[in-house]
Structures are given as structure tokens and as C-alpha cells.
Amino acid sequence: MESPKRSESIILFGPPGAGKGTQSGLISEMTGKPQVSTGDMLREAVNEGSDVGKEAKSYMERGLLVPDSIIIELIRRRLHREDASDGLLFDGFPRTIPQAQALESLTPVCMVLSLNVPDDIIVDRITGRRTDPETGEIYHITHRPPPDEVADRVIQRTDDTEETVRQRLSTFHSQTSPLEFYYRERGILVGVDGAGPMSEVSSLVRDAVIKHTGA
Numbered sequence: 001m002e003s004p005k006r007s008e009s010i011i012l013f014g015p016p017g018a019g020k021g022t023q024s025g026l027i028s029e030m031t032g033k034p035q036v037s038t039g040d041m042l043r044e045a046v047n048e049g050s051d052v053g054k055e056a057k058s059y060m061e062r063g064l065l066v067p068d069s070i071i072i073e074l075i076r077r078r079l080h081r082e083d084a085s086d087g088l089l090f091d092g093f094p095r096t097i098p099q100a101q102a103l104e105s106l107t108p109v110c111m112v113l114s115l116n117v118p119d120d121i122i123v124d125r126i127t128g129r130r131t132d133p134e135t136g137e138i139y140h141i142t143h144r145p146p147p148d149e150v151a152d153r154v155i156q157r158t159d160d161t162e163e164t165v166r167q168r169l170s171t172f173h174s175q176t177s178p179l180e181f182y183y184r185e186r187g188i189l190v191g192v193d194g195a196g197p198m199s200e201v202s203s204l205v206r207d208a209v210i211k212h213t214g215a
């Protein structure tokens, strides 16, 4: 792996519920790269009732991928913002080979950090997830319970049902996991065991970021 340049972006890769959102704050803090979650951008569009949101909603509810053209346009626009000049931390993007090819033509990537978590652990993580709508903080009913002062306001994502999770996992295995090979071939894939407790995963993530970006 070549030594990374300041302007290069990082991809946080992994199945739904692997802990990408949970670990993204640490990586952003270490590298100064703003986190960009296509899932968050789409949920915002759905809440606003925009044309993109209206189209994305039916795919998201079914655990299917939103069409590449919509996603690539969202990312293209995001890369034009001033804070993207030192690279971004992509969370949940790219998810298909055409998205990865489009990204390659838009901006350089120095590392793809892949969180490896088996499917049986994923179902427990996703069905127990709760989010604070005011701060965006991610909790889990057993692994990271919300504190008393926010417990009444946390919400469950509508696509976090067991049925939808199984569809999202199947979508991941068929359409997104081929990207591991794509990035391994380019010499920038870094695998991290994401199955352990949060603090253990954070420590592995921290070590990998230091080793591969010098942050």
C-alpha cells in the first residue's frame, strides 16, 4: 500500500449493522475527514419528501439498493462542498461495482476498512438498534443502552425489522461483497474483525488507521 496523501478518502465497508456508524466518529476524529453516510443522506431526503426521497423510500423499506444513478449524483454533489477538499470518510458507499467505478473517477481513495461480522451477530445488532433523533447517537438495547435522559425519545429505524435485515444481508452478499475483491486487487482493502465488543473493535480500528494512514 502506497503512503496516503492528505486529500485521499477512506471507505468504511461492511454488512448492514457491522458497526460502521458506531466506528465512524473515531476515524473522523483521527483523520479529520468528515463522515458521509449515504444511508443518512437518503433518510434525510425521505423525511424532507424530496423527489429523491420519494424514489429511495420504496427501495429502502424493502432492503434493496437505491439505484446507482441517484447515489452517484448525491456523492458527486457532496464532493463539491468545501469540507471535502481533504477527502471524506464514506460510510455505506460504494455498495456496487458501478458505484466504486464512479467514485474512482471522482476522487482518490487510500484505504477501504472492512468490518467483518457474521450474519447471526448482525441480526441481533440491527433489531436492537435505537437512535437518538436529536443527536444522531446510535445505541443498542443491550450492548449500549441509551441513558435515562434520552431513553424516552430514541427511535427504531423502520428498516430494522428482522425480515428486512435478512433481505439487506442477502443484498449485501450478492451486490456489495464483490467490492472486497475489487479493492483487494487494488491493494487498499484492510480487514478488521468487527465481531467483538465495541471497545475491542475500536481498538482494532484505531490500530489499522494508524498503520495505513499514519494518522
Ligand code: AP5
Pocket: 014, 015, 016, 017, 018, 019, 020, 021, 022, 023, 037, 038, 039, 040, 042, 059, 060, 061, 063, 064, 065, 066, 067, 071, 091, 092, 093, 094, 095, 099, 125, 126, 128, 129, 130, 138, 139, 140, 141, 143, 144, 168, 194, 195, 196, 197, 198, 199, 201
Ligand atoms: P444504511 O443506513 O447505510 O444502512 P446499513 O449499511 O444497512 O448499515 P447500518 O446503518 O444499518 O449499520 P452500521 O454498520 O452503521 O451499524 P451501526 O454502527 O449502526 O443504508 C440503509 C438503506 O439505504 C440501504 O438498505 C439501502 O436501501 C440504502 N442505501 C444506503 N446507501 C446506499 C448505497 N450506497 N447504494 C444503494 N443504496 C443505499 O451498529 C448497529 C447496531 O449494533 C447499533 O445498535 C450499535 O450500537 C450496535 N453495535 C455496533 N458495534 C457493536 C459491537 N462491536 N458490539 C455490539 N454491538 C455493536
